[in-house]
Amino acid sequence: MNEEMNGLPYWDFIRQLADTVQDDFADIEARLNALHASILSKVKTVLSLTGTEQLIAKGERLAALLEGFADVSRPVPDRSYAFKKQAAGLLLPAQVNYVGLGADLKKNGYVFHGSSHVITRFLRMGYLWDRVRVQGGAYGAFVRYTRNAGTLAFVSYRDPNVERTLAVYKDTANYLGNLTLSREELTKAIVGAIGDIDTYLLPSAKGNAALWEYMTGYTKAMREQVRAEVLGTMPADFHDFAPYLQKALDGGVETALGGGQVQEYAAKANWNIIKLL
């Protein structure tokens, strides 16, 4: 869904629309109006209010307005995405690159454990920082693991390299598998991960966090379990993570966005080449 709305399909859509909207506005207008009419329904609509009791009481008058919308349930279309797992080089005139590698941990047997917060943070602040940023010269590099989808993505940012950065990503499992962690290093990694979880939130952000915890079914018991797993992370968790990561990386998909360097590597590695600009 995100890909359709914010990724390459959206890019194609906007470019096409920019070319045709002047002459064929009626079509897009009709589609927008139909979309608008279909969205304004009170079924499963949620109103979230953050403030004092007095403020919330005033805000609840909005619920009365929302109740005025149609009580219509609309069928959900089948969304069977047929993604091709193919490496891609996205080309544009740029002297820096954005290098990514996606991997599916869930399909390779990994079951979410709180220690993954500690491990990915440790990789981000240590391994990737040193090898992609300091040694490789990239402006940034991170790794993100999505619990629900079970996917993990490495991405670098304003990176002067392509092949070198991919090699760093692919060596991650080997690095974790052979890692020796001192008690101090492990404590630092755990404290850092807890720091991410306990990050300071302004009042509006607390309301927002509670809203999405409710919407996604992230319960207090789950939060406590993850916290206990983070606090109880041991060096063995890093080692146990490594084989799952290796399997996922073996079936991972590489993508890079950039200029001549990406084009050259994409051709050499037989990637799908897509010219954006």
Add this chain to the structure above:
Amino acid sequence: MDNIVRSLNDKEKQEVVALSSALVLAQAKEDSKEALATIPTLGLNDIPLQGKENPLAVKQSGGITVLRHEIDTTGILYVKILFPLDHVRQEDLPLLSLYCRALTEMGTKNYDFVDLGLEISARTGGLDTGVSVHSRVDEDEPFMHLRISAKVVEEKSILFMRCWKRFCFKPIFPIRNGSCKWSGRTRRVLSSPLFLPGTAFWRPISMACFQSSGI
């Protein structure tokens, strides 16, 4: 600086040189374990076993789920409204970004985009629209919502309701005087997320990675 140098005799100059050398050496020297141990650090014992909870109370009001987050917000009410988008056809998904921006930036039947912008600015501390995509914990299947967020001070809460009615109940996307007034604006505004130099490019690549992974 020249005056200072001229005011020093040879002995004083040598003292300055010696002090500088000692400073360079001291800065280059690794800190001892004892010195490092004096830097305060957090240990596992300093971390509370229980995390903090965010305020939440749930109630139903005429078919609408109302989530109340009671907290002192220094007189500001934060409002979020979520409309499900799961019914939206596949071919209309790219249209959603355009739709969200059109809601607040393109005007309504009775307001052009300037007047609507002024109305929103006068009645609220900001009104924002977007699409949120999430999935429930440990489930693959994502769900999505149109998200309308606003903040409003207490004394303007009633005015905000009126603004909200005008904004959301009235048809949008006008064609004025038989001609399209916002195609140029559409091109500029709606393509900007992808044309922003540098900073936005991580997004398509990140998306491509996740897509390739099978999300």
